[in-house]
Amino acid sequence: MLVSEFAYALPADLIAQEPFADRSASRLLRLNRQTGGLTDASFRDFPDFLRSDDLVVFNNTRVFPARLYGRRSGSRAQPLSAHNPASREFLRGQIEVLLTKQISREPNEWECMVRPGRKIGLGERLFFGDVGTDQLAAEVVGRETFGERRIRFDPVPHFFERIEKLGHVPLPPYISREDRLADRERYQTVYARERGSVAAPTAGLHFTPEILVHMKDRGIETAEITLHVGLGTFQPVREEIVEEHKLHSEQFSISPQAAEPINRALQQKRRVIAIGTTTVRTLEYAARESGRVEPGEGE
Numbered sequence: 001m002l003v004s005e006f007a008y009a010l011p012a013d014l015i016a017q018e019p020f021a022d023r024s025a026s027r028l029l030r031l032n033r034q035t036g037g038l039t040d041a042s043f044r045d046f047p048d049f050l051r052s053d054d055l056v057v058f059n060n061t062r063v064f065p066a067r068l069y070g071r072r073s074g075s076r077a078q079p080l081s082a083h084n085p086a087s088r089e090f091l092r093g094q095i096e097v098l099l100t101k102q103i104s105r106e107p108n109e110w111e112c113m114v115r116p117g118r119k120i121g122l123g124e125r126l127f128f129g130d131v132g133t134d135q136l137a138a139e140v141v142g143r144e145t146f147g148e149r150r151i152r153f154d155p156v157p158h159f160f161e162r163i164e165k166l167g168h169v170p171l172p173p174y175i176s177r178e179d180r181l182a183d184r185e186r187y188q189t190v191y192a193r194e195r196g197s198v199a200a201p202t203a204g205l206h207f208t209p210e211i212l213v214h215m216k217d218r219g220i221e222t223a224e225i226t227l228h229v230g231l232g233t234f235q236p237v238r239e240e241i242v243e244e245h246k247l248h249s250e251q252f253s254i255s256p257q258a259a260e261p262i263n264r265a266l267q268q269k270r271r272v273i274a275i276g277t278t279t280v281r282t283l284e285y286a287a288r289e290s291g292r293v294e295p296g297e298g299e
Contacts, residue, residue: 001242015174019186019205026206043206047214055265055272056215057258059201059279060224062192064160065167065184066099068136070128072120093119095126097138098170099163100148100198100231101251108153109141111231117147126151128166135162145246146235160195170198172233196228196251203276223261226253227282249299252282259286259295266292 020026024044031038041049050056072095096115103109114120122140129135135156142150156162169179169187189204191212215222232248239245262283265272274280286293 003237003240003242017175017177022208023190023206024208024211028206044208044211046206047211047218047220050215050218050220050273051271052219053221053268053270055221055223055261055270057223057225057262057272057274057279057283058189058191058204058207059227059276059282060189060191060193061197061201061226061228061278062195063169063188063197063200063229064195065164065169066198067168067170067179068097068099068128068163068166069168070095070097070126070136071131073125073127095120097126097128097151098198100248101228102196103150108155108159110151110153111144111148112151113147113231114140114149117149120149135166148231172199191224193224194226194228194253196226198231199229199233201227201229201276201278207275221261221265223258225255225258225279225282227251227278229278251297251299252285253297254282254286254293254295256295259293262293 024042026043028041028043028045029038030041030049071093098113099110100113101111103111120126120140122143124140126138126140128137136153136159138151138153140149141152144150153159169183171177171179171183171187187200187205189201190207190209191204192200212222228251230248230250232250235248237245262272272283274283283293286296
């Protein structure tokens, strides 16, 4: 299958830059699998399309403000002439770091994308926060397959509190505006709990507390799994043949409390409805050997 087969025209003015104030007001297109018929609806109608014995599975990952702006020390850069008036200013210019996955907690190492990549080499020191009162500092300790870096943060208390203070919400590349404070909650599902994603599982953004209550009132069973959306959502497909594209691993977790009702529904031949592709691929991976969803965590 070729990447070019997926090419289509999408005018920029049709790409929404702001969400609806009412999440459930988004349009919903329903496909009847028996007749092939299409129906225009609103997402608030979603619970009425479910059967009372359906099981709906959500991805409860939570986006954290993973984009950091800071500066580099310039200590590992190529030496410039002392007569170059821009030498020190240039080497210590602004940098952008997108944290995509925590590799280890002790030491605190992360996989990340950096910009400008060609100027941030191994051993480079990175600083985040106001000049003179840096709240976070890190060192580049590795280079990954597609140019990502591995960085090691200096030990600090309350690391994630500092990330929450300094970080920015990594909005998708098709949103051509800076992030705002309101995005910290609006670019989350209402059932987000487990911190770890750099992008929201967008299929779930349309759910509201009222919709979840409506589903519960209808007796519809639910379960939650976790898959933290990582680097792959920002990386372009570089291969023309789709099957040759190498996907980055993502961290997932399925508790026994989630696996049990899913497997019971499968055994009873009931529908298991996965909300979004992140949930689909987690369940498919967990059931790849036996056809039953195995509890556990990994990548």
